[in-house]
Amino acid sequence: MTERVVVVGGGTAGTVLVNNLAEEFRPEIDRGDVEVVLVNDSPEHVYKPTWLYVPFGEKTPADAKRPLDELVDRRVALRIDRVTGVDTDSKRVTFESDRDPLGYDHLVLAMGAQVTPEETPGLAEGGHHFYGPEATEELRQELAEFTEGHLVMSVVGVPHMCPVAPLEFPLIADSWFRDRGLREDVDITYTYPINRAHGIRSVAEWAGPLMADRDIDVETFFNPTRVDPDEQVVHTVEGRELDYDLLVTIPPHDGSDVVREAGLGDDGWVDVDPTTLEAANAEDVYALGDVADLPTSKAGSAAHYAATSLADRLASVVRGQRPTAEYDGKTVCFIESGEDEATYIAFDYDEEPVPKVPSKLVHWSKLGYNQSYWLTARGVL
Ligand SMILES: Cc1cc2nc3c(=O)[nH]c(=O)nc-3n(C[C@H](O)[C@H](O)[C@H](O)COP(=O)(O)OP(=O)(O)OC[C@H]3O[C@@H](n4cnc5c(N)ncnc54)[C@H](O)[C@@H]3O)c2cc1C
Structure with a gap:
């Protein structure tokens, strides 16, 4: 048999x-x-x-x-x-x-x-994300045309794929706008559902000061319940309202x-x-x-x-x-931190990660890993 x-x-x-x-x-x-x-x-x-x-x-x-x-x-x-x-x-x-x-x-x-933006009223109409092939391409076009205003990166769905992508996006965006001479015209806000910038305490302690250094506002205890696409406002369960010109989210997952x-x-x-x-x-x-x-x-x-x-x-x-x-x-995750630098975290069920100081070497290692992934998937590496 x-x-x-x-x-x-x-x-x-x-x-x-x-x-x-x-x-x-x-x-x-x-x-x-x-x-x-x-x-x-x-x-x-x-x-x-x-x-x-x-x-x-x-x-x-x-x-x-x-x-x-x-x-x-x-x-x-x-x-x-x-x-x-x-x-x-x-x-x-x-x-x-x-x-x-x-x-x-x-x-x-x-x-x-799977991502389910439709779970939060107004999110699919008012927000963008990079968690799917069409969505990330649409966001590319939005970003290319975005020259001034308020960019909000809001983590709506937890748990979500990749623990650190929500941090990476605003940090890369910060450098991207700086490189294009637009950073003074673009405000960036990052929001997270609990009382710190990330679910893993050591990552939150690493990310908070870095975000402050890069002039990225951090809003915590921020749990969106609906988005008003006409008024361009995010409403939260805590009764807060946040105006945006470009809303990028980590949508709910299922x-x-x-x-x-x-x-x-x-x-x-x-x-x-x-x-x-x-x-x-x-x-x-x-x-x-x-x-x-x-x-x-x-x-x-x-x-x-x-x-x-x-x-x-x-x-x-x-x-x-x-x-x-x-x-x-x-689990091992690289974290892009903008300015062509990155760090990484390694952890397991018992050990919390300790993020290191970002470096160009780790950034290039992440890009190299992304290429060698195709060998990893085959089981070669
Ligand atoms: C923007 C982004 C950045 C990320 N960055 C990182 C990173 O830097 N590092 C990292 O470690 N992780 C990262 N991740 C997370 C990583 O991609 C996922 O954790 C990983 O893909 C999970 O692998 P999986 O095989 O469980 O699921 P998937 O890779 O999603 O594969 C699931 C497969 O199952 C198929 N499928 C689903 N339902 C059915 C069905 N009913 N019948 C048949 N087939 C089905 C799907 O089509 C798919 O091919 C990132 C994710 C995103 C979205």
Whole structure:
């Protein structure tokens, strides 16, 4: 009997996982004892961190995409289809196309996160964001025409993808306007929902003074409830109002309806054990990457480290051995801080990060990593 591992979602998490599994199970797959199936709803793999650079004219949405079949090991059976349901009793997934349901012995959910600006009234009409290919291209055009006024960068949705992108955007924007001789005509405000500039205390302590130094106003305890696109005002649950000329947001995020409907997590994120990545509500189901409800950030690096750990774990399970590999929450994020400088943070479930002084070297390392990502996704690095 062939033992089948089905992975849903060919983003960072799913792609790194199947390539690691293909390497791990090379002889078993060649003998027909193990089958690894990757299902993705698009033939393209998208590297979302590229979208940060689009508004500043440094990248295009096309730079973020590569054909998935070029990144996935030939031992992996790739299906381009959308999974519409998971039946954890009969252990089958169903598809949007008229394909027959597919049975699994082990199922890994890696469907990422979706942005839902429409959840906040007026946000989709009045605000812009860089969390999607069309949206980030639209923002590029807005920024190119924005020569004076109030730019507001507001974090509306928490949790959101990439813990630090909301900090990076205003810091890069500050330099970008300075370089173009416009900074004196542009005010920049950054807003965050809790009582400091970032959810991670040490990052907030690092970012607060840097923002002050760059003349970026920081508004905390700022939770937008609606946006008035005609008056160009953000209204908050705290009863505050903030005028803007250009509103950039981190929109609300959502998990997956497939997760909700399968009873794997009420809010669309899969309830998992944070170290084994096993679903709390079903046997032989795992989740990793952004769709997993983990006590770490929704970051590509977290997805990557979790995928390598789960590959080891699944290898043991499939071979009937006791699995020992565990994910410790390891996450590493570069932080662009403007002026062609960057720093980075490294942390796990136990250790808070300590941001270092930004440098040009780390900025160039981040740009270099973004290029080498395509090797990382293949499992080469
Ligand atoms: C602007 C921006 C900047 C970022 N910068 C960084 C950074 O600098 N560093 C960092 O570590 N992280 C960064 N991130 C976060 C990082 O991109 C995500 O954490 C990472 O992509 C998560 O990987 P994933 O595989 O879980 O999800 P994704 O990469 O989103 O992949 C999910 C895949 O599943 C597919 N899918 C969804 N539903 C279904 C379905 N029902 N059936 C079949 N397929 C489905 C999707 O089409 C997609 O291909 C950034 C994100 C953004 C938006």
